[in-house]
Amino acid sequence: MKRLVMKVRTVLAVVAGSLLVLVAACGGRGDDDGTPTPAVTAALPGPSPTVPPTPTAAMSLEDEILAAYLGYWDLYTEAVLNLDESPVAKVASDEEVQRVREEIRELRRQGVALRVVIEHSPVVLEASATSAVVFDEMTNNSFYVDPETRKPPSAPGSGETLKDTFFLEKVDGQWVVIRSVRQN
Structure with missing residues (x-):
């Protein structure tokens, strides 16, 4: 514990010192004569971490499942408004279409x-590359x-509050609602 406290104090001291150097280098006194001031950088002791770039186009598995789930709801909404189950x-699955x-x-x-007109609050309870369970407490x-x-x-x-559990499977690269169960 003492080592941890010492390390934290050391890091804080280095950071504080670095900030003082940066403030001094920037001046801040209002006496800027237009001459560029060289940049001052301070490094913390030890190796500097590298952060890998995060992919922007790829969705997480959970986001993919929730997008498919909400897409199902869009088509369900169309089906019961037009009295035609074909969009769903x-x-x-055949069971859910039935x-x-x-x-x-x-x-x-x-x-x-x-x-x-539903306000969704979906939560992915279980997820794998091929199956998922989504619970939604809806208004x-x-x-x-x-x-x-x-x-x-x-x-x-x-x-009214509805509590439904939806079971999804990935079929031919697409998430499909297999069945749904309403809780009482």
């Missing part, structure tokens, strides 16, 4: 469509609309 078929199909069948039976303000006119464009929602 692009990003969901679940959406049954939901659409019930909406048709009621003579309505659904305008989805639901969705509302029913006329299936032909799709009106009203806005309405107050219930604000």
Whole structure:
């Protein structure tokens, strides 16, 4: 412990000394005569760390999964508004498409469509290169609309909290929602 304290004090002393040298080199007295002042650099003792460049184009696995999950929701939103499950078929398993199909069948039976208004809070619980589990505690303000006119464009929602778990798998290089489970 004493060694750690001594090392911290030494580093702080070197940093403080370096700052004093930099302040003195910069002047700061307002008597600048236009003559360039040579740059002064101070190095901490020991090897200087090199920071590898971070890739800007590559998404993390978690970001990739969340993007696919939210993309699924965009297509689900389209499906229940237009009463057509085909958009979901692009990003969901047969089992999940069947679940959406049954939901659409019930909406048709009621003579309505659904305008989805959801505030997501997704969390990746598990992730590997081929499978993932996403938990989402959502605030639901969705509302029913006329299936032909799709009106009203806005309405107050219930604000109910939904807690769903989604299971995803990577199929042919694309994340697919395999199934979803609603918690009570």
